[in-house]
Every structure is written in structure tokens, then in C-alpha cells.
Amino acid sequence: MTYTERLRNVSVLGAGGKMGSGIVLLTALEMADLSQKAENRSQPFVLQAIDISHAALAGLMPYLQVQIQKVAEKNIVRLRQVYQEREDLIENSDIIAQYIADVLNIVRPTTALEAAYESTMIFEAIVENIAVKTKVLSQINTNNLNSPWFFSNTSAIPIHELDEKAGLGGRILGFHFYNPPAVQKLVELISAKTTQSELLDFAGSYAKNLRKTMVPANDFAGFIGNGHFMRDFLYAKGEIERLQAEVTFAEAVYMINKVSQDFLLRPMGIFQLCDYVGLDVCQLILRVMSPYFSGENLHSPLLDELIAQGVRGGQFPDGSQKDGFFKYEKNRPSAIYDPKQKGYLSLADLQSGCDDSLGPLPTVFQPWKAVIALADKDAFLKTYFGELQALNTLGAQMAKAYGLRSREIGLQLLSQGVAKKESDVNAVLTTGFYHAYGPINNYFSEVSK
Amino acid sequence: MKKMRRKVFMTAGYNTISMGTGRKEFHPKKARPGLEEYIKEAGQGTLKMIGGAQAVDEGVIGNFMAARFNHQGNLTALIPTIDEGLRWKSCTRVEGACASGGLALLNGIKSVLAQTAEVALVIGVEVQNTVKAVYGADILAGAGWYRGERKTGHAFFFPAKFSDRAGVYFEKFGRERTRRALARWYRNAIENARLCPSAQEYHNKSLDLEALAMSEPNPRSFVEHLNFYDCSKVSDGAAAIAIVSESGLKRIGCSTKEAVEVLGWAQVQADLTVPVTEAFRLETTERAVKQALKMAGITSADLGTVEGHDCFTIAGIMSLEAIGLCKPGEGPDFVLAGNTSRQGSTPFNTSGGLIGWGHPTGATGVHQAITIWEQLTGKAGDWKIDIASKRPYGLSVNMGGNDKTLVAIVYRQGQ
Numbered sequence: 087m088t089y090t091e092r093l094r095n096v097s098v099l100g101a102g103g104k105m106g107s108g109i110v111l112l113t114a115l116e117m118a119d120l121s122q123k124a125e126n127r128s129q130p131f132v133l134q135a136i137d138i139s140h141a142a143l144a145g146l147m148p149y150l151q152v153q154i155q156k157v158a159e160k161n162i163v164r165l166r167q168v169y170q171e172r173e174d175l176i177e178n179s180d181i182i183a184q185y186i187a188d189v190l191n192i193v194r195p196t197t198a199l200e201a202a203y204e205s206t207m208i209f210e211a212i213v214e215n216i217a218v219k220t221k222v223l224s225q226i227n228t229n230n231l232n233s234p235w236f237f238s239n240t241s242a243i244p245i246h247e248l249d250e251k252a253g254l255g256g257r258i259l260g261f262h263f264y265n266p267p268a269v270q271k272l273v274e275l276i277s278a279k280t281t282q283s284e285l286l287d288f289a290g291s292y293a294k295n296l297r298k299t300m301v302p303a304n305d306f307a308g309f310i311g312n313g314h315f316m317r318d319f320l321y322a323k324g325e326i327e328r329l330q331a332e333v334t335f336a337e338a339v340y341m342i343n344k345v346s347q348d349f350l351l352r353p354m355g356i357f358q359l360c361d362y363v364g365l366d367v368c369q370l371i372l373r374v375m376s377p378y379f380s381g382e383n384l385h386s387p388l389l390d391e392l393i394a395q396g397v398r399g400g401q402f403p404d405g406s407q408k409d410g411f412f413k414y415e416k417n418r419p420s421a422i423y424d425p426k427q428k429g430y431l432s433l434a435d436l437q438s439g440c441d442d443s444l445g446p447l448p449t450v451f452q453p454w455k456a457v458i459a460l461a462d463k464d465a466f467l468k469t470y471f472g473e474l475q476a477l478n479t480l481g482a483q484m485a486k487a488y489g490l491r492s493r494e495i496g497l498q499l500l501s502q503g504v505a506k507k508e509s510d511v512n513a514v515l516t517t518g519f520y521h522a523y524g525p526i527n528n529y530f531s532e533v534s535k
Numbered sequence: 536m537k538k539m540r541r542k543v544f545m546t547a548g549y550n551t552i553s554m555g556t557g558r559k560e561f562h563p564k565k566a567r568p569g570l571e572e573y574i575k576e577a578g579q580g581t582l583k584m585i586g587g588a589q590a591v592d593e594g595v596i597g598n599f600m601a602a603r604f605n606h607q608g609n610l611t612a613l614i615p616t617i618d619e620g621l622r623w624k625s626c627t628r629v630e631g632a633c634a635s636g637g638l639a640l641l642n643g644i645k646s647v648l649a650q651t652a653e654v655a656l657v658i659g660v661e662v663q664n665t666v667k668a669v670y671g672a673d674i675l676a677g678a679g680w681y682r683g684e685r686k687t688g689h690a691f692f693f694p695a696k697f698s699d700r701a702g703v704y705f706e707k708f709g710r711e712r713t714r715r716a717l718a719r720w721y722r723n724a725i726e727n728a729r730l731c732p733s734a735q736e737y738h739n740k741s742l743d744l745e746a747l748a749m750s751e752p753n754p755r756s757f758v759e760h761l762n763f764y765d766c767s768k769v770s771d772g773a774a775a776i777a778i779v780s781e782s783g784l785k786r787i788g789c790s791t792k793e794a795v796e797v798l799g800w801a802q803v804q805a806d807l808t809v810p811v812t813e814a815f816r817l818e819t820t821e822r823a824v825k826q827a828l829k830m831a832g833i834t835s836a837d838l839g840t841v842e843g844h845d846c847f848t849i850a851g852i853m854s855l856e857a858i859g860l861c862k863p864g865e866g867p868d869f870v871l872a873g874n875t876s877r878q879g880s881t882p883f884n885t886s887g888g889l890i891g892w893g894h895p896t897g898a899t900g901v902h903q904a905i906t907i908w909e910q911l912t913g914k915a916g917d918w919k920i921d922i923a924s925k926r927p928y929g930l931s932v933n934m935g936g937n938d939k940t941l942v943a944i945v946y947r948q949g950q
Contacts, residue, residue: 159669162690163756176686177673 087206089291090120092235094131097202098209099222101135101195102142104401105239106211108267110135110146110193111153112296113209118189119295122168133193134201143195145403153268154189158182203229209261211239214370216247224252235285237261242308242374246278256280261289262309263298264518265363266405272518273298278305301513306504307378310514312371313504314525315359316384317495319368322346322356323388325484333443336422336431339411340440342484343419348447349474349485350492351467353454353520358419361410364400365393388425397423445479457522467522471529489530496525538830539797543647544784544949545640546794546912547777548905549580553735553893554771555664563664567771570605570662571616577773577898578617578658585654585777585787588620592652596628597639597659598897603674604665614658621656632678633846635659636774636900637933637942641802643778644944653783659901660773671769675896678936680807691758694766696937697847698758703814704849705760708864716867717848718748721764721890723876724845728887730918735770735893748848765848767888772895774902784949791949795908795929799831799945807939815864817850820857820932823941828859831928831945835859838881839926840910842903844934845888851875854932855883882920885910900933900942907931911948 096113100106110133117131137143158165162178165185169175175184194201199222202208208226212219223236236258238248245260252258260276273293277286293300303309308316322342329338343355360368369389376384392398392411399410412419413430421430450470452460460466471489474482496512499505505514512524523529551573554561561567568576574596582588594614601607611628615621631638636659643655663671669690676685676692689695705713722744728734741747748764757763779787784794803823828834835858843858845851852866860881861869869875875883886892886906889899907929909915910922929946 159667160756162669163754166690173686176681177676178669178690179673182669 089288090126092206092288093117093120094129095134095205096132096207096209097134097136097205097226098211099136099199099202100211100213100239102137102139102146103211104265105263105267106135106137106209107146107149108265109209109211109239109263111150111268114150114189114192115154115157116292116295117192118185121192122188131192134205135193135195136197136199136201137195138197140197143197146195147190147193149403150190150193151186154186155182158185199225200229202226202234204232205230206232206234207237208234209237209239214240214242214367214374216243216251216374219243219248220251223248223254223258227252227254233257235288237289239263241312242371244278244307244378245276245305246280249278249280256282257285259285259289260303260305260309262311264311270518271297271299272311272514273300274303274309274311274514274518275300276303276305276309299513299517301510301517302506303510303514304503304506306502308371308375308504310499310505310511311518312375313499314492314495314511314515315363315519316368316372316375317498318492319356319360320384320386321488321491321495323386325488326388333440334424334436335426336424337436337440339422340433340436341444341481343411344440344444345481345484345488347454348451349444349481350489351454351457351470351522357411359519361399361407361412361414362401364398365389365410366398367400369393391425392423395425395428444481444484445477447481448473448477454522458520463522467529486530492525493527493530500526539648539799541648541650542781543644543797544779544781544791544794545776545797545904545908545946546779546784546789547581547584547787548774548901548908549577549584549776550733550774550902550905551576551580551772552733553895553902555735555769555893557735557739557768559738561664567664568662570601570607570610570660571613573660573662573771573773574613574658575617577660577775578614578656581656581775581777582618585789588618590787591621591624591654591656591777593643593646593655594621594624594626595639595642595646595655595657596626597630597635597637597657597900598628599630599632599635599661600674600677600896601660601662603677604661604663604671610660614656617656617658625652630897631940631942632935633844633894633896634900634933634935634940634942635897636902637931637935637944638802638900638940640776640778640900640904640944641800641942644797644800647778647780647783650780653780654786655778656775657778657901658773658775659895659898661895661897662771663769663895664771668769678939683808689758693937694761694847695758697849698752698760700811700814700853701760701765701847701849704853707815708867712871713849713852713867714749715745716852716870717765718745719870720845720848720851720875721745721748723870724884724888724891726891727877727885727918728891731886731892731916734887734891735768736887736891761847761849767846767890767894770893770895772893772898772902774898774905776901776904776908793912793914794949795911795946796949797944798833798928798947799827799829801826801830801941801943803941803943805939805941807936811937815853817853817857817934817938819938819941820844820854820934820943821859823943824858824930824932827930827943827945833928833945835930837926837928838930839922840882840885840907840920840929842906842929842931843883843888844899844903844932845884845890846894846934848890850934851883851888851890858930858932877918877920885915885920886918900931903931903933904944904946907946911946
């Protein structure tokens with residue numbers, strides 16, 4: 087079966103979710119491009135967008151409409167060529183409207199899992215629960231006579247377990263998009279030992295056509311991305327406990343968040359990142375990972391407590407941020423949750439005191455956004471962390487320890503065999519998490535000397 | 536017309552800000568002024584300087600595509616919104632693509648010559664940021680021949696037309712030198728605009744402008760021979776000026792010194808459906824300028840300053856040759872030698888031109904006349920240049936479409 091034939095009938099499971107809807111979008115665009123080639127025009131291309139929730143599917147179509155329009159506007163020069171034989175399409179607006187209609191025409195939203203029985207390719211982006219995933223994949227596999235390929239978007243569950251438990255015979259691999267798939271460049275590719283090589287070849291072409299950067303990770307729970315993120319979070323959580331000897335919970339959250347964002351030049355602080363991903367999603371990932379790393383404590387009672395109090399984070403369908411560790415106003419933190427008081431405390435009341443305790447940032451400081459745009463970023467980072475090293479303030483000390491721990495986690499991923507090489511770990515953190523530098527670096531090890 | 540049968544003056548020019556990307560106030564998702572606000576601001580600005588609406592006999596408004604950008608036609612009926620005193624007076628709307636402003640000026644001039652008006656209020660306006668650039672390109676493509684050219688045309692129709700011209704020019708006269716001259720043109724435009732608070736590029740803080748403008752064009756996302764810096768931006772804005780006779784000047788209480796006199800003008804029309812054959816030159820511009828200079832009885836060597844129609848940098852360079860300031864193919868050298876900079880022999884586009892001040896299409900012709908009026912009467916602010924007493928003349932060249940509709944006007948300070 088050729089690449090094109092494989093993509094003639096595709097199903098996306100969990101199509102109404104944040105990850106699923108992005109996968110639907112990218113795959114439908116790729117299928118539309120294929121369908122417009124002269125040799126493919128007589129053949130229908132079908133993408134079954136499957137979700138258990140009618141409400142989620144209702145949100146999917148407007149999302150696709152808006153996103154396809156953006157893609158069409160950006161690619162108008164090429165699209166005018168694609169539609170050059172259509173005499174009735176003259177202005178850019180005519181062509182864009184036709185392209186949107188053509189891509190949407192490929193997508194069939196449905197709540198019926200049976201729709202996947204005819205597909206040759208199944209993308210799975212459903213809940214991070216191995217039992218649920220196994221049941222669904224196994225059901226499709228049993229009823230589908232095409233021996234379909236399964237691409238799982240799991241961010242944590244080992245692929246070989248899904249393969250074995252659902253009886254897929256090596257027709258599965260992990261193809262882990264980052265959130266949101268339409269924007270994030272990174273895809274983690276996870277192959278189980280049993281994964282058939284044809285799937286890997288296909289994945290390479292598919293990722294290339296989607297203009298994604300594919301980084302291979304070994305088949306260990308959490309892979310590289312969450313392997314780092316979860317341990318980074320657990321360290322930060324430990325820091326809250328340590329700091330609470332001196333300051334309140336909210337103050338500790340603020341300070342650690344600021345250290346992990348501003349002092350370490352990251353796009354957002356660690357607790358803001360948890361809110362972005364969703365506290366409940368973090369909890370699920372930890373639950374999945376925990377049994378595979380028996381020597382480590384990968385459990386956070388704090389997350390359990392917050393979730394039990396209804397503090398969950400995540401995003402609204404329009405992409406705006408729901409409240410989690412922080413309360414958000416116009417997508418910016420405005421208050422911090424206090425589990426004892428079961429309510430939010432205004433950031434303004436504690437900010438300046440905490441900033442004083444942390445001390446100033448290095449004088450050469452520039453925010454993350456400016457740093458990643460620097461032509462001589464490496465030179466800047468060297469100067470910046472050189473200055474940070476010389477500082478003895480609380481903020482600098484916390485940042486140095488935090489950076490060292492992040493490095494340690496990176497090296498741990500290597501020694502545990504999760505990552506194949508250092509550069510893969512750094513690539514995941516810089517492309518998937520948009521860090522200005524990878525965790526395996528010498529900025530902090532020099533500090534420790 | 537070989538000579539003016541009556542003296543015609545322009546005075547009391549008023550520009551709104553040229554609004555769009557680059558201005559600090561501009562945010563694509565926030566509400567902004569529309570046609571009504573721009574027309575009112577510019578019109579009232581001029582009325583304030585000429586003693587109010589009662590002094591005005593006639594109104595003329597130039598606009599290109601409000602029907603599509605703003606879903607508004609019948610713009611002539613917006614003139615009385617400027618002032619109640621304009622209601623029941625004679626008003627006209629004219630359209631000639633990006634030369635709509637120039638055509639509006641000519642309508643005012645002709646009315647004064649015909650003695651149907653002693654004082655005409657002339658306004659140009661365009662509000663284009665109502666749609667994204669990709670759709671704006673469709674609307675602006677209306678300045679080309681829709682039935683004959685649009686389907687086969689580029690997504691960015693006009694940038695591609697001038698990119699094609701640039702390609703031919705590069706081929707004939709050399710790319711490297713011309714490319715550097717285009718970058719210098721951009722730098723001059725931005726440096727001038729930085730002096731003029733109403734300019735769209737007034738807030739531009741880029742350090743190495745020429746290096747920026749040397750960016751390689753990207754035909755995958757834009758056009759083959761031009762980059763974004765080679766193009767005037769999408770702008771909203773209006774400009775207004777009074778066109779008056781000698782008795783009109785007395786009526787509005789304005790001395791001749793505070794006005795510019797129109798010494799010559801030309802409106803030359805090419806055929807929209809006839810393809811350009813010599814893409815390296817602007818033939819219609821050449822014809823219009825020649826006629827206007829002849830009528831004024833001067834040559835291009837007498838020009839102290841020029842407002843040229845640099846919708847694209849390459850059009851700026853080619854206009855130098857069309858005006859006769861240098862020979863064909865020597866435009867790049869003329870620019871690189873500094874002649875068109877504000878300290879040069881013939882300062883061009885001293886408030887930024889279309890690239891620097893902005894290009895609210897229907898307003899551009901009027902804005903050009905205002906800049907000349909400001910320079911020749913000493914009313915320019917920080918963007919004032921020295922006008923040599925031996926060369927006291929100004930020229931404005933306003934182009935509609937791909938060198939199709941041309942207006943050229945020659946001015947001198949009132950004596």
C-alpha cells in the first residue's frame with residue numbers, strides 16, 4: 087500500500103479533543119493536498135473524526151474552519167496554482183473559500199466507533215488510560231479487515247504494552263504531537279520492538295509533509311517530553327515544601343514559578359505550565375508512569391489535593407486558560423490558589439515582597455521571547471548564566487539548583503535508555519517546550535564546580 | 536491646455552495620520568476610525584484654516600475602493616458630514632485607482648479654471664485595514680483589468696506586476712546595483728518619515744534600514760523580485776486641501792505666499808486592456824510629466840523637490856527616469872549618489888512618500904500636493920528641506936494602476 091493509499095481512509099479517535107482536533111486538521115490538510123494531485127482526483131479521501139462527545143465534535147468544525155482559512159491565507163500563492171484550471175475561481179477570496187470547502191469535505195464527524203472499521207490508518211488521541219485505549223484499539227482491530235495501522239498520541243503509555251494488550255501484531259507506533267499540534271513543531275516518535283518497519287517509513291514521510299521535527303524516543307513510559315516535565319514538576323513541588331518553612335504556600339508557588347520562568351529564561355514558569363497542560367492530565371501521566379519506575383516516587387499528593395478541590399487548569403475551547411495554580415485574567419496570572427483557604431490570593435499583595443526576597447535578575451537579563459530571537463543566543467546565555475553564577479541571592483541559588491536538577495533529569499533519561507542521545511533530549515525541550523536551551527548543558531555544571 | 540487661463544492656488548493642506556502596521560496606535564483587532572472619521576478630520580482641518588464651510592463653493596472627494604473595503608458608495612454625500620455648511624453645495628466623487636487623489640485635485644483645478652468655483656475643498660480618503668492583506672490584494676487588483684488579467688495574475692496582484700517590472704529592469708540594467716538602490720530608496724523613505732509625525736513609519740526604529748531592505752525576496756510566500764520593504768504598506772487615512780482662485784485667496788484671507796500656485800498639470804490616460812510592452816520604463820508617467828513641465832515652462836532640472844509615486848521602490852527608481860532627471864538605466868546611480876535624499880540635489884518624497892508616509896490609496900495624490908505646499912511655503916515641520924532659490928518648483932506625480940492613469944502637477948510658491 088502506498089503512502090497515498092494509506093491516507094485514503096483515516097480515522098482520528100478523540101477528534102473533538104485538543105490534541106485530536108489538531109491531528110484532524112493536519113491530517114485533513116495533508117489528505118487534501120494528496121487529493122488535489124491529478125492522479126488522485128477520481129478517488130475519495132475520507133477522514134472519520136470520531137469522538138464520544140457530540141458537544142466536542144460541534145466545536146471541532148468551527149475550529150477546523152478557522153484554522154484551514156489561516157492555512158489557505160498563508161499559502162495563497164501556491165493555492166492559486168493548484169486551482170488554476172478552475173475558471174470560476176478568480177480572486178484570492180474565491181480560492182480560499184473553495185479550499186476550505188474541499189478540506190472540510192474530507193472530514194466526517196461522528197460518534198460511531200464503527201466508522202473506523204473501514205480505515206487503513208487510525209490515529210488515537212483518547213484518554214491516557216491503558217485499559218480504555220486497549221479496549222478501543224482491540225475492538226477496531228477485530229472488526230477492521232484492512233489490518234490498519236495505529237498511531238498513538240499517548241504521551242506516556244509504553245507502545246509495546248498497547249501492542250501486546252490489544253493484539254495489534256506490531257501495527258502500532260507512538261506519534262506524539264505536542265500541544266497544540268497545529269503550532270508545535272515537535273513530534274516524538276516511539277517505536278516498540280515489535281513495530282513493523284513500514285510504519286516507521288510512513289511516519290517519516292508523514293512528519294516531513296507536515297513540516298514537523300521528529301525526535302525518536304525509546305519506548306519507556308513518559309518518553310522524553312513528559313519524562314523531563316513530570317520530574318521537573320515534582321522537583322518544583324518539593325521546593326514548595328522546602329520553602330514553606332519560611333513562606334506561605336502561595337508565596338512559594340510564586341517564587342518557584344518566577345525562578346523557573348524569569349531566572350531560567352523559560353517561556354512560562356513550571357506551575358503555569360502545569361495549568362496549561364491541565365492538572366488532571368499531569369495526574370494521569372504520573373499515574374501511567376509511576377509503575378514503570380519503581381525506584382522513584384512519581385506521585386504528587388499536592389496534585390491530588392488540588393484536583394479534589396476542583397482546581398484543574400487546562401483550556402477553554404477558545405484556547406484561553408482555565409484557572410489552576412493561578413487564576414488568569416486575559417491569560418495572565420492574577421492570583422494564586424491556596425489549598426488551605428480553598429481560594430485565590432491576589433498576586434499583587436505578595437509579589438513585591440517575594441521579588442525582594444528573591445533578589446534582582448542578572449543585569450543582562452532579557453525576557454525569554456527576546457532571548458530566543460537573538461542571533462548570538464549562545465553568547466548571551468553564557469554571559470547571562472555567568473552573571474547568575476556570581477550572584478548569591480535566594481533567587482540565583484534557587485535557579486542554579488533548579489538548572490542542575492533539570493540537567494540531572496536529562497542525563498537520567500539517557501542513562502535509563504529513554505533517550506538515545508543528549509541532543510534528542512535537548513531537541514525535545516527546545517522544540518516541544520520552547521526552552522531557550524536544552525537541559526543538558528554546562529551552564530549549571532560550571533556553577534557547581 | 537497649453538497655459539493656464541487663470542491663476543490657481545492650493546493652500547490649507549491637512550493630513551490625518553496614515554494608520555496601519557508600524558504605528559504604535561495600530562492594533563489589527565481593535566476598533567479604529569472609519570471613512571466618516573477620516574473625511575471629517577481632514578475636511579475640518581482644512582476648513583479651520585480657510586474660515587469655515589461658508590467660504591467653500593464646491594467639494595471633491597477622491598477615493599478608490601470604499602465600495603469594497605468599507606461597503607460604502609456615494610462618497611460624495613459624505614462631504615457634508617464635514618460641516619453642515621457644505622450641505623446643498625455642489626460635490627463630486629472621482630475614482631482612478633491610486634490616482635484618485637490626483638484626479639480630485641484636477642477636478643478642483645478645472646472648476647476654478649472654469650470659474651464654477653473660487654474655492655474648492657478637495658479631499659482624498661481610503662480606509663484599507665478593514666481586511667487582511669491577502670483580501671486587500673484582491674480589492675486593489677481592481678486597478679488592473681479584472682476580466683483580462685486577474686485570473687492569470689498573482690495572489691498579490693500589484694506587487695507582482697511591479698516585481699515583473701523589476702525583473703525586466705534587472706535583466707536590462709543589472710540587478711546588484713539596482714537592488715542596492717532599491718534599499719537606499721527604502722532607507723531615504725523611512726528616514727524622512729521619522730521626521731513627520733503623521734507618517735506611518737514615524738515610529739520606525741529599525742537600525743540598519745538598507746541591510747533590512749536587502750532581504751532576499753521569497754517567491755513562495757510573496758513575489759519574485761521584491762521583498763516587503765520594497766512595497767508601500769496598507770494604510771488608512773485622509774488628506775484635504777483648498778484649491779482657490781486669486782479672489783478665492785482673498786475670500787479665505789490667505790496671502791499668496793502662504794499658497795502654492797499651480798503652474799502646469801497633466802492628466803494622461805493609458806488603456807487598461809493594453810499590456811505593457813516596455814516594462815523597464817513608465818511611459819505614461821513620462822508623457823504626463825513632460826506635458827506638465829511644458830505647460831509650466833520649466834524642465835526637470837528646475838525642480839527643487841518632487842513627490843513621486845513610489846508604491847514600490849522600483850516605481851520610485853523608474854519615475855526618476857520618466858521625469859527626465861537621469862537617463863534610462865541610470866536611476867539606480869542617481870539614487871545611490873544621494874541625489875534623491877533630503878540633502879540631495881532633488882529631494883524626493885520628503886515626508887516619506889508612499890513607502891514611508893503611507894499609501895491610503897485615494898488620499899495619496901492629495902497628500903503629495905500637501906507635502907509640496909508645506910515645503911514651498913515653509914510650513915513643513917521637522918521634515919522641512921531647503922529649497923534653492925534658483926529651483927523653486929515642485930512636482931507631484933500620482934499614478935493609478937500599472938502606469939495607466941497619471942496626474943502630474945507643477946507648483947511654485949505664490950508670488
